[in-house]
Amino acid sequence: MKVTVLSGGVGGARFTRGLLALLRDRLPDGAGGTTAQVTVVANTGDDLWLHGVRVCPDLDTLMYTLGGAVHEGQGWGRREESTRTATDLAAYGLGWEWFTLGDLDLATHLARTSLLRAGEPLSRVTARLAERWRPGVRLLPMSDDEVETHVVTDDGTIHFEEWWVRHRAAVPARGFVQVGVERATPAPGVLEALTEADVVVLPPSNPVVSVGTILGVPGVRDALRATAAPVVGVSPVVGGAPVRGMADACLAAIGVTTQAGAVARHLGLRADGGVLDAWLVDDADADAVPALVAEGWRAAAAPTLMTDVPTTAHIAAAALALVDRAP
Amino acid sequence: MKVTVLSGGVGGARFTRGLLALLRDRLPDGAGGTTAQVTVVANTGDDLWLHGVRVCPDLDTLMYTLGGAVHEGQGWGRREESTRTATDLAAYGLGWEWFTLGDLDLATHLARTSLLRAGEPLSRVTARLAERWRPGVRLLPMSDDEVETHVVTDDGTIHFEEWWVRHRAAVPARGFVQVGVERATPAPGVLEALTEADVVVLPPSNPVVSVGTILGVPGVRDALRATAAPVVGVSPVVGGAPVRGMADACLAAIGVTTQAGAVARHLGLRADGGVLDAWLVDDADADAVPALVAEGWRAAAAPTLMTDVPTTAHIAAAALALVDRAP
Numbered sequence: 001m002k003v004t005v006l007s008g009g010v011g012g013a014r015f016t017r018g019l020l021a022l023l024r025d026r027l028p029d030g031a032g033g034t035t036a037q038v039t040v041v042a043n044t045g046d047d048l049w050l051h052g053v054r055v056c057p058d059l060d061t062l063m064y065t066l067g068g069a070v071h072e073g074q075g076w077g078r079r080e081e082s083t084r085t086a087t088d089l090a091a092y093g094l095g096w097e098w099f100t101l102g103d104l105d106l107a108t109h110l111a112r113t114s115l116l117r118a119g120e121p122l123s124r125v126t127a128r129l130a131e132r133w134r135p136g137v138r139l140l141p142m143s144d145d146e147v148e149t150h151v152v153t154d155d156g157t158i159h160f161e162e163w164w165v166r167h168r169a170a171v172p173a174r175g176f177v178q179v180g181v182e183r184a185t186p187a188p189g190v191l192e193a194l195t196e197a198d199v200v201v202l203p204p205s206n207p208v209v210s211v212g213t214i215l216g217v218p219g220v221r222d223a224l225r226a227t228a229a230p231v232v233g234v235s236p237v238v239g240g241a242p243v244r245g246m247a248d249a250c251l252a253a254i255g256v257t258t259q260a261g262a263v264a265r266h267l268g269l270r271a272d273g274g275v276l277d278a279w280l281v282d283d284a285d286a287d288a289v290p291a292l293v294a295e296g297w298r299a300a301a302a303p304t305l306m307t308d309v310p311t312t313a314h315i316a317a318a319a320l321a322l323v324d325r326a327p
Numbered sequence: 328m329k330v331t332v333l334s335g336g337v338g339g340a341r342f343t344r345g346l347l348a349l350l351r352d353r354l355p356d357g358a359g360g361t362t363a364q365v366t367v368v369a370n371t372g373d374d375l376w377l378h379g380v381r382v383c384p385d386l387d388t389l390m391y392t393l394g395g396a397v398h399e400g401q402g403w404g405r406r407e408e409s410t411r412t413a414t415d416l417a418a419y420g421l422g423w424e425w426f427t428l429g430d431l432d433l434a435t436h437l438a439r440t441s442l443l444r445a446g447e448p449l450s451r452v453t454a455r456l457a458e459r460w461r462p463g464v465r466l467l468p469m470s471d472d473e474v475e476t477h478v479v480t481d482d483g484t485i486h487f488e489e490w491w492v493r494h495r496a497a498v499p500a501r502g503f504v505q506v507g508v509e510r511a512t513p514a515p516g517v518l519e520a521l522t523e524a525d526v527v528v529l530p531p532s533n534p535v536v537s538v539g540t541i542l543g544v545p546g547v548r549d550a551l552r553a554t555a556a557p558v559v560g561v562s563p564v565v566g567g568a569p570v571r572g573m574a575d576a577c578l579a580a581i582g583v584t585t586q587a588g589a590v591a592r593h594l595g596l597r598a599d600g601g602v603l604d605a606w607l608v609d610d611a612d613a614d615a616v617p618a619l620v621a622e623g624w625r626a627a628a629a630p631t632l633m634t635d636v637p638t639t640a641h642i643a644a645a646a647l648a649l650v651d652r653a654p
Contacts, residue, residue: 049444051438051440051441052437052444053379053380084409085412085431085434085437086434091434091459092435092459094442107412107415107416108419110412113378113379113380114378114421115421116379117376117379132418132419
């Protein structure tokens with residue numbers, strides 16, 4: 001069984017960890033793993049060059065979460081992290097002090113930068129870094145080309161991380177620009193992972209700046225629309241608010257209501273030119289299901305709060321069941 | 328009074344600290360500094376790109392030593408240093424684990440890389456970094472162009488740092504190649520600092536790979552030979568051995584005996600096409616003085632072990648006195 005996940009950071013990583021737990025339980029390989037093959041295509045639109053090193057927040061969150069090294073409470077970054085270098089760096093007064101550069105995380109940034117500067121494409125670099133963490137999935141960046149999400153505000157355009165981390169998305173966003181996306185090509189394996197999948201899952205990642213950015217890479221949307229695999233999404237919006245993060249500010253910027261049904265309709269039904277066949281909402285949004293079903297969606301409600309790994313495995317099971325791909 | 332120093336790392340930094348102490352004592356500015364202007368031109372041939380960041384060992388040693396942040400026992404790097412990032416980085420198996428990348432030192436490398444990547448030349452970057460450390464001198468890289476000293480061994484050519492740090496100079500060197508030096512131009516201010524100086528000092532730095540590399544930058548040797556200022560050097564060799572480091576291995580590679588007099592003759596008397604007028608040797612090498620004097624040198628013996636700052640100030644005083652520039 002081949003499962004392909006289009007993921008942002010924390011939400012996608014946690015979902016994928018639950019999915020893997022499910023697959024290891026239902027399709028065990030006898031060695032603690034699973035016979036299923038999971039490919040995760042990660043958003044790289046949040047990436048940035050910071051002080052000369054390449055930071056890939058979503059790839060790192062996936063690697064650390066699936067590799068068992070993530071700071072659980074925070075959802076991103078390394079466990080037992082420290083900021084000795086960053087604290088000293090701040091004394092040089094170069095700015096961006098609000099962006100956490102942990103000492104352990106910095107090792108990953110340096111390793112990545114080392115390999116990138118040696119001429120390796122990000123996809124090979126990612127595979128090399130993942131050898132250390134053994135995430136149990138094939139981890140792919142959406143593209144080897146640099147794509148950076150910028151946010152249009154009334155005071156000018158800033159990098160997504162500046163808007164998200166420094167301003168906590170509190171500065172009104174008028175729109176998002178994925179710089180370089182029109183010239184980007186999907187990383188090796190991305191289109192094949194969509195075409196050859198038995199099921200494609202959109203985890204509860206930010207629909208605008210995570211999933212939306214991946215969908216913006218030329219070829220990805222077409223491959224999703226053409227694949228024989230069903231495509232199922234899990235709503236990142238529960239009860240009219242994002243479960244985590246500030247997706248509401250992102251949705252508002254593009255004129256989409258922060259409601260589970262509205263997000264589904266924004267991503268769209270494949271039959272109508274969109275990218276989804278099915279949409280799993282939280283029990284709190286069960287009242288959105290009948291209308292979606294009436295419009296042709298496969299839709300259902302279930303508990304979707306990813307409180308721990310077993311609970312998240314249940315969510316993954318519900319999503320797969322919705323498109324008849326229960327393992 | 329204008330003093331220009333051509334410096335490598337530890338030896339040059341310690342000498343300059345003593346020189347500054349002397350000048351603050353003899354030519355005080357009333358605010359804890361000195362009315363003398365000291366310019367240090369630093370060797371950058373040991374610099375390297377490591378894991379995507381630019382490391383400039385000699386500039387850093389000078390900055391930390393003169394800025395009061397150096398690890399005294401070791402002579403280079405920061406006090407109270409740690410290696411949390413480097414230890415984690417080693418788990419990625421990219422090599423160069425033998426090169427210490429301290430957490431605090433890394434902050435300097437990141438700041439430098441940040442500014443370099445923004446397009447600033449190394450000389451401006453160095454001035455910016457020095458604002459934090461207030462070294463009390465004008466600190467200049469020998470060049471804004473990248474020059475890297477490589478070492479020719481029987482098993483191929485390797486970066487100087489690999490030979491020096493990893494192999495402790497124990498692999499026989501057949502020669503040194505300053506990659507890029509023929510296309511390098513002196514950094515802004517370097518030639519003026521030589522031309523306008525009242526005295527030029529070669530501290531007890533490695534005569535081959537520190538001073539020799541600076542002298543290799545086109546224009547520097549000519550400026551030294553043309554300046555009206557006297558040029559005085561302090562021998563880095565005492566009693567037939569380098570005071571510190573492995574300069575003997577460097578001297579052997581270019582066929583120079585590790586003797587105070589031999590080093591002087593290698594650098595050469597200005598009257599004979601060299602770069603020096605005077606040479607201060609250690610008391611242990613006093614027997615080399617008469618021959619040098621007979622050849623036209625101003626030469627003298629004095630205690631030259633830089634055991635502490637006051638002792639080093641005396642050495643600086645002896646060097647300046649040798650060319651009648653006692654402050």
